[in-house]
Amino acid sequence: MEKPDLPHAAGRPVHISIPAKLAFDLVAMQKATASILGRLGCPACHSGFDLRWSIEDRFHIDADLKVHDVVGGRLG
Amino acid sequence: MTIAALSELPELGVGMVHARGLEHLFGAGTVVEVEPQTSWHHHPPGEFTAPLDAFAQLAAGAGACLVHGVGDPFGSTIAAGPSFARAFAASVAALRPVWISEHLAFNRFGADDGVHATGFFMPPSQTRASAHAAATRIRELAHAMGTAVLFETGVSYLRPQPWELADGEYFAEVAEAADCGILLDLHNVWTNARNGRQPLDALFDAMPLDRVVELHVAGGVEHRGYWLDGHCGPTPAELRSIAERLVPRLGNLKAIVFELLPQFVDTVGTAAIHDELGWLERLWSRRGTDRAVQPKRRVGAPADPADAPSPAVWEQTLGGLLRGHIARDALARRLADDPAIGLYRELVARFRMGAIAEALPWTLRAIRRVDGPQGSHAALVEMLRGTTPEPFESTEALRFAEALARRPLAPLVRDALAIEHASLRALLDHRAQEIEVEHDPHALFEALAAGHAPRIGAPMRVTITP
Numbered sequence: 001m002e003k004p005d006l007p008h009a010a011g012r013p014v015h016i017s018i019p020a021k022l023a024f025d026l027v028a029m030q031k032a033t034a035s036i037l038g039r040l041g042c043p044a045c046h047s048g049f050d051l052r053w054s055i056e057d058r059f060h061i062d063a064d065l066k067v068h069d070v071v072g073g074r075l076g
Numbered sequence: 077m078t079i080a081a082l083s084e085l086p087e088l089g090v091g092m093v094h095a096r097g098l099e100h101l102f103g104a105g106t107v108v109e110v111e112p113q114t115s116w117h118h119h120p121p122g123e124f125t126a127p128l129d130a131f132a133q134l135a136a137g138a139g140a141c142l143v144h145g146v147g148d149p150f151g152s153t154i155a156a157g158p159s160f161a162r163a164f165a166a167s168v169a170a171l172r173p174v175w176i177s178e179h180l181a182f183n184r185f186g187a188d189d190g191v192h193a194t195g196f197f198m199p200p201s202q203t204r205a206s207a208h209a210a211a212t213r214i215r216e217l218a219h220a221m222g223t224a225v226l227f228e229t230g231v232s233y234l235r236p237q238p239w240e241l242a243d244g245e246y247f248a249e250v251a252e253a254a255d256c257g258i259l260l261d262l263h264n265v266w267t268n269a270r271n272g273r274q275p276l277d278a279l280f281d282a283m284p285l286d287r288v289v290e291l292h293v294a295g296g297v298e299h300r301g302y303w304l305d306g307h308c309g310p311t312p313a314e315l316r317s318i319a320e321r322l323v324p325r326l327g328n329l330k331a332i333v334f335e336l337l338p339q340f341v342d343t344v345g346t347a348a349i350h351d352e353l354g355w356l357e358r359l360w361s362r363r364g365t366d367r368a369v370q371p372k373r374r375v376g377a378p379a380d381p382a383d384a385p386s387p388a389v390w391e392q393t394l395g396g397l398l399r400g401h402i403a404r405d406a407l408a409r410r411l412a413d414d415p416a417i418g419l420y421r422e423l424v425a426r427f428r429m430g431a432i433a434e435a436l437p438w439t440l441r442a443i444r445r446v447d448g449p450q451g452s453h454a455a456l457v458e459m460l461r462g463t464t465p466e467p468f469e470s471t472e473a474l475r476f477a478e479a480l481a482r483r484p485l486a487p488l489v490r491d492a493l494a495i496e497h498a499s500l501r502a503l504l505d506h507r508a509q510e511i512e513v514e515h516d517p518h519a520l521f522e523a524l525a526a527g528h529a530p531r532i533g534a535p536m537r538v539t540i541t542p
Binding site: 050 | 095508
């Protein structure tokens with residue numbers, strides 16, 4: 001993940017700018033699926049379980065942005 | 077569209093439902109079925125916008141495009157409204173589909189306090205009245221779009237009611253009243269049969285199979301004694317056999333589409349997906365070749381029984397039960413006895429939780445970090461209890477974010493929520509959002525992703541750009 005240069009201004013709050021997609025791109029990278037950016041609309045067609053809640057519980061990434069599957073080990 | 081006109085539609089072959097990130101599975105010239113509303117924005121309330129440039133680009137790269145609506149089903153007595161219709165027409169113009177399909181279901185209901193979303197495709201009452209109401213909507217859409225329109229055979233976990241037409245007779249009634257084609261979702265009707273509704277042989281005999289233009293296949297999962305239409309795997313072996321016996325009878329079949337949700341691609345695996353597509357190519361080669369126009373049949377009872385509820389009353393009653401209302405009248409009491417009502421409530425809640433988990437993942441992780449594993453679950457359940465679903469995931473997430481922001485929050489949760497809420501608003505409003513937080517957003521994401529609590533720092537102003 002590329003970080004912007006942080007301006008240092010003594011006595012004033014630091015002010016940075018980030019793109020809105022940053023949070024969602026990082027999530028997409030973790031799950032090895034598409035970004036949410038295209039999926040803020042209606043749910044896709046199916047009449048079954050929505051497992052996104054469970055899947056969200058399952059992955060985490062380390063400081064090197066490597067993805068780990070909490071259940072099954074490292075993904076890449 | 078007459079059967080003769082349906083027979084003139086181009087033969088497209090095998091395709092998949094489109095989802096961003098799955099493009100690597102599509103070969104050049106693949107048939108791509110697009111569910112346009114999944115990538116619309118709903119903001120401000122009542123206004124819908126479609127990503128038309130992305131749709132046009134998608135259409136240009138596909139062998140053929142099909143539009144599969146997921147927002148304004150034909151079984152609803154309450155239509156989605158003019159802004160929705162404009163966005164749909166614009167989506168169709170950009171995607172230039174060979175045909176359009178939508179579900180034979182309802183997703184809205186009227187109540188004393190207004191119109192609400194069900195949060196799930198619910199089955200219509202299978203009466204002649206509802207069949208003809210759906211047929212009118214199909215004809216209106218076909219006229220407005222100037223494109224062939226199909227309805228999809230839906231899933232019902234409910235027990236059949238004594239006043240209802242059997243599943244096959246109901247689909248036939250709609251198809252012939254609308255004079256339209258059918259998207260026969262084989263996994264849906266197999267799911268219905270497995271759960272105790274009409275057996276497939278009787279269903280296929282009752283349906284006008286010469287109107288079947290498209291097939292859907294998918295996999296499912298068992299839960300609480302029901303087989304669910306989960307789109308979570310390849311076509312089960314038993315359903316493959318059924319498809320292989322049926323397809324030679326389908327003289328006007330023009331496409332077969334495999335449905336798989338993107339979150340299951342990793343668990344299913346690319347090899348299994350390619351195996352599925354290879355089987356579908358073999359299945360496609362067995363499609364019927366008898367395209368003779370069959371005589372129009374009349375099916376179903378001459379009139380609905382006197383005790384059959386109107387389509388609107390059916391919607392209101394089922395909608396009230398989904399909200400947890402007490403069953404006060406005979407229809408509500410009858411439906412409340414069906415264990416499928418509890419299943420539907422659970423599935424709706426899971427859809428809502430899934431929407432929030434996807435749109436506000438860092439906020440939920442922060443809650444889990446501060447309040448433990450049950451913390452985010454408890455916050456979600458509390459929100460679900462007090463509100464009805466929102467059909468658009470961004471709206472569901474914004475409403476949750478705004479409700480959460482009114483509560484006293486730990487600094488970590490407050491900052492994660494502020495960043496994600498502002499990110500959503502920036503995307504939806506197309507305007508930069510200014511917030512003040514005590515955690516650097518990058519450090520916050522990285523720490524939460526790794527399961528740590530990030531260090532709190534000096535106040536920081538953050539501009540989040542669209």
